[in-house]
Amino acid sequence: MAATSDPVDRRAALKAKSRKAILDAAAGLMRARRSADFSVDDLAAAADVSRRTVFNHFASLEDIVTAVAGEMLADVLDHMEAQATSAEPETVLGDLVAIASGVHLVPTIAYLVAIFGLDEHDDTRRAVLMQRAFHLFTNRMSASIATRHPEAEPLAVELLTAAFCGGLLGLVDRWIAATGAEDSPESRRAWDDLLADLTAVLREPATREPGA
Template sequence: MPATPDALDRRAALKARHRQAIVAAAAALMDERGSARFSVDELAARADVSRRTVFNHFATLDDVVIAAASTILGDVVDELGARAGAAGPDADVLDQMAAATRAEHLVPLMARLVRMLGGESGAGTTLPAREAALVQRTFALLDERLTATMVGHHAELDDLAVELLVVAFMAGALMLFRHWYAATGAVDDARSRRLWDELQGHLVDLLRHGQGAPQDAR
């Protein structure tokens, strides 16, 4: 006998509640431990669901971590998109991306992300392989959200052109993150912010002018 609409609605609502409980449990574990390293059993117990329910919603534990990071950082990501749109009426795509990712906005976000994923603080440290992969996936999420925002801000431009600029910028920003992390260990202080702005300025110059970008232009 086919399920009734009410039964389907209840099933969908239960599925949504389970997913929300799993993501919330992962976020709580990450905040408590300062690490994304926990077992499926620990996650299931915290969410009050079975192991099977966890894997009904997520293919891997890392997928849960990314969803939790997305939830925790969602408001900040949205704020970055809003700052891109506030760069000024004459700002082009690169100007807006630069405005959104200045150190004062992005360094606290990156420092928090590293802490959430269990990276060590201090210059000269190396982000473990799993955590580095999670950071890369989170940058991809940021890329996706900012791309949608920037396309909306530039209706007069070809969508593909805007998307290519944003993707190129964010790919460069991920490379800058690796240099910044190696130099600062994701510490949020004046030196760390100054270094990020210097790196970001060079990226903007390179994308705008190519290999002929002035080295001292910031």
């Protein structure tokens, strides 16, 4: 039985290695160029793979950039998980807020805004890439919070995490407008102020007076 599964295991390992090489190369190009503007040929050369291999793993360059951005956001979560191993869990919302605080999330968001481009006349591409990256982040966050709070009802955790991460995405443009997307103590405080507004809404959704 082991002899039969070995070729399959080797193929899976080689596939995973190629995928990682592509993502690592894309991340390197993004750092070096401070943008997500590179060609498939650039990426294939940097990853030391063929164009065909690139497209065997990803449908487009946008998918690759999104995957790299999602991993950067997930790194924030991984770091927080490592710090939280010896700490008592907060409430579900408390844990979400701790992960998304300015000191943790702003450096990555500022970097991604710079990579995706800060053209106020054409921000559609940035918005789409950020939305897709946050979708990956939401999935990771939901799984992490569910593991940290096994006593909580799974659907409630999933819905609250989705609402929270959707709210974070909604804060990004407001934060850019207020700070110019610079990572600084002031911009981190501005993010935390927006985060407090989001948290307040999730705790107690705003109501409107009858007839207002």
